[in-house]
Amino acid sequence: SDAMYIGLDILRPYLPDNSGEEKVKAVIGVVEGDTHDIGKNLVKIMMETAGFEMIDLGRDVELQKFVDTAKEEHASLVCLSTLMTTTMGGMETVIHLLEEAGIRNQVKVMIGGGPISQKYADKIGADGYSQNAVEAVKLAKRLLNIA
Template sequence: MAIDAKNEANIDVRKDELLERIADAVVDMDEDAVEELANQSLAEEIDAYETIDRGLARGMERAGQLFEEEEYFVPELLMCSDAMNVGIDVLKPHLKSEDGRRKGKVVIGVVAGDTHDIGKNLVGLMLETGGFEVIDLGRDIAPEEFVAQAKAHQADIIGIATLMTTTMPGMQEVVDILAEQGIRDQYKVMVGGAPISPAFARKIGADGYAKNAAEAVRVAGELLEGSAKIGA
């Protein structure tokens, strides 16, 4: 039993190291390394979802932090995204949906004035894998368009993302438009993105906040169950 426990611990260490190397490769903008390491993770039977979450997404999150700290700029961020997408292309065919049933419908987009959609794309992929139907509106989406599309598609959740502080007020506008039209209680509003905080989400009256793509899946599920709470 002690030997088995030791072997399991060694496997976990190797997995952690591999996922960290994948994250590093994304930050380093090294597409070849990402492809090689993503294939290695499959060969070692690491769950594709976990590789995206703890490898690719974590690397992209670190790249986003470097962008916020002005150590990386848009060209570097885009090259990190290209590296991440190489890994996603390797892993996507191996993603397993939780079950065959759709949990709910999510309209998702990047708010008007922001054309950065890296994080939004990853959230959409994770939500689809998590069993949600996703209507991706794209980027630079006007607040009224979020509402119009949510109504047109009979969505359960409106997901709004941004990478820029200057476009954050657009999230408030979506909530306000829903209230003005008397349909606020028909939709759950979930927000996220590098400059967004739980405090901001509460301030604008959002129903949910997710700090990363993997958390977005959990929060979306909780929103449908009525158990979601925006933390500190």
Template sequence: MEKEVLFENISKSVIEMEEDEVAELCKKSLEMNISAYETIKNGLIAGMDKVGRLYEEEEYFLPEVLICSDAMNEGLNILKPHLDRQIMDNPVKVVIGVVEGDTHDIGKNLVKVMMESSGFTVYDLGRDVPLEKFVAKAEEENTDIICMSTLMTTTMPGMKKVVDELKQKNIRDKYKVMIGGGPVSQKFADEIGADFYTVDATEAVKKVKELMN
């Protein structure tokens, strides 16, 4: 099997949510002595990129995206032990969570899935996250980005508190702060001093890639 055909089949199997097929094809790529990094980039991530577009076009919804993500992870589990760390790009590191007082995490979960499928390292704090935890985790893991979401207007001020804490500790310049969620807007991002706002998961990944390039 040609390398390009194999990548295309892996990508297609991710889109079609075929976990077993993804696993078999990734094993095949190792038998063919194709580098794990190449297979991840041109097979698995290429597939999830298309899934992201299907989500954007409302052909796929969250359940489909999560099942596609499971299929991708099957492949990742097989390929990761064979990665040459020297070839891997320095992954963008992101700490993500839903701010304190809010338990709506579907949007946050989707952003996480899309970021991981793009090769980012994501530290997921979950939902209803105590505000001080964002900065503490970012410092502990030396991340590039702090990403916060909420679906409630009552918890939006928590985002400003996190930005203010970064300023108080004189580490604001170390991190890009990204916010998102139903009631949030670019205007609000500007008001609280966040770096950027994104309307959905696909946009979040695009913005991070632009920022880090």
């Protein structure tokens, strides 16, 4: 993972700068119980490059924190990641918590990670699934009707 982060530090200055534009806010993090964050970090960087304002909660994130942050920041998107089958259920819990908070209809939920599939996304009521960072950007733009 160190090699990947060194490579990203080298590439970052060459990525497009969208700092002057108004950005769509997205909350991103690895669900509670999981500390694997390389995939989440790749998605974050690709989304930032595409012009999204990413609010990174990190890894092993308490599930309610996704909801609280989305509400406080008026985020349009919540991106959930996990690499472990034992923490997949946390994604469904976040969706239920968004419903309980009354903001589920205001926020799109994207999920991804090693054990995740479109079938699982459909089962838990997520708005979309992406298997890699490039597809995550395309999915986010499609969900939010961004050209």
